[in-house]
Amino acid sequence: MNLLVAAIADLIAISVLTFGVYYRRHFRRDLVLSYVALNVGIMAVAGMLAGGGAGIGLGMGLFGILSIIRLRSDAITQEEVAYYFVSLAMGLVNGLHPDPIWVAPAISAGLVAVLFVADHPRFAHRTRRQLVTLDRAYPQEPELRAALERTLGAEVLHLSVNELDLVRDLTIVDVRFRVAARQPVADLAGLRLPQRAVEQVR
Structure with missing residues (x-):
């Protein structure tokens, strides 16, 4: 039984x-x-x-x-x-x-x-992990962090350099980052859209 x-x-x-x-x-x-x-x-x-x-x-x-x-x-x-x-x-x-x-x-x-x-989608839904290859060597972590935040448009939470090539001017980094919250439709790209256009996009 x-x-x-x-x-x-x-x-x-x-x-x-x-x-x-x-x-x-x-x-x-x-x-x-x-x-x-x-x-x-x-x-x-x-x-x-x-x-x-x-x-x-x-x-x-x-x-x-x-x-x-x-x-x-x-x-x-x-x-x-x-x-x-x-x-x-x-x-x-x-x-x-x-x-x-x-x-x-x-x-x-x-x-x-x-x-x-x-594994719920709402758990840490803005957190991402990505392997990023930059076409420049960044030996200093503050410069690397700033370059990653500019490139990804996100807050870098943790980074680990996999490869730093000063000859080829290359950096490969494993980065964990938090993407920004979704912007309202009317504010995308700095545009001020009419209310009717906003409703149509939504």
Whole structure:
């Protein structure tokens, strides 16, 4: 009975996570298939191991082995890596279906809720990260910061110089910045538009 309840909870949880949260925010159909397949496969293997008396130790060993697998077919973002690990964890937890019967469903619901909140579009929605190549060498950080803020039109929060080439006059920097709040339509480019034109643009 525990395994049946855990399997149903896992299918509901992975469906909500992939179709209700991930796809609606990131729109990658190929990774939806990967997450579902990974989750269901791990749940099946963990359920078989638990049924054979392998125990939690072997299950955690399986988690450790799978967690170091690199997805070489395509580049994925750090957000997508987070969904990968949660899909893996939910499959393992529900496959092991620990007692009492409500533990696995509760953990699955908690993992989905955590990702829903942590990956919400309203969280730090003005913060960006970008690798910027400047056609000038900036050995001094204050000058580099000012040049980045002029180029990006944003407040630089953190920067890390990846390459400083004084011969080729080149700077490559990894920068985190906060974009400015959206300006009213009537103030774009310093223009004062008539009210009717503003309403049409909106």
